[in-house]
Structures are given as C-alpha cells and as structure tokens.
Amino acid sequence: MSTLLTTARHDAYAGVRDRKLAAVLTAEDDAEETGFNPLERISCRIHRRWLHQCVHSQAHVIAVTGHRWCRDCQCPASVSVDELTGTVTVRCQRCLRTPDGPATRQLVRCCRASLANAQDSRR
Numbered sequence: 001m002s003t004l005l006t007t008a009r010h011d012a013y014a015g016v017r018d019r020k021l022a023a024v025l026t027a028e029d030d031a032e033e034t035g036f037n038p039l040e041r042i043s044c045r046i047h048r049r050w051l052h053q054c055v056h057s058q059a060h061v062i063a064v065t066g067h068r069w070c071r072d073c074q075c076p077a078s079v080s081v082d083e084l085t086g087t088v089t090v091r092c093q094r095c096l097r098t099p100d101g102p103a104t105r106q107l108v109r110c111c112r113a114s115l116a117n118a119q120d121s122r123r
C-alpha cells in the first residue's frame, strides 16, 4: 500500500524535466505532511517550478500573511529576481516601497534559496 502511494507521488512530477526540482517538490510535499511550513518552500506545488520562477503569479500574493502584500496600500507587491546577482527585490506596486516585515524577509530568503538550488542543478 505504501509502495503504491510513493509511486503515485513520484508520477505526479514525472513531467518535470528538471529532476532535481522534481526531487525537491517531492521532498517538500512529504515534509509538509509532518509540519513543514509551506511558506518555507523553495519549490511550488501549484506551478511545479522553483519558487523564484513563479513567485510573480497572483497565487503567491497572500494578503493575510503579508506575502507580496503592502499593508499600507492594501495592494500586491511585485518581486524581481536578478538571476545573475541573486538579488531578490519585493516592491509595492503602488507606493514602490518594500513591505517591511517577516513575510517579506521569508519570501526573499526562500527565493534566494530557490535560485541557488536551480543554478546548482544546471551545472
């Protein structure tokens, strides 16, 4: 039974060409089941990509927690990722400031880790 479940899970990411990404997706899915915070993920379950590759999607705006969200303006923030320098910048689309707080720091940290892992797997 447990073997079947494992096989099904691996199949779920069979179409992901980056095998390291597929491995990280699987590992983070598993970790979530034992309490790993989904907001600490560096791979994205919805988009099946590295976090920094899909963080631009509306699905990554979480007003409740303040992820990609400016509380002052009640407005989504954009994320820019410079793959060469590894710089990740979060900026409110209205006031153009970086939303201050733990959610922004977490998002920047996870995007940097995602970028580093993706670059490793390309070597």
Ligand SMILES: [Zn+2]
Pocket (backbone or CB within 6 Å): 044, 045, 046, 047, 048, 051, 054, 055, 057, 059, 060
């Ligand atoms: Zn995503």
Ligand SMILES: [Zn+2]
Pocket (backbone or CB within 6 Å): 070, 071, 072, 073, 074, 075, 092, 093, 094, 095, 096, 097
């Ligand atoms: Zn703002």
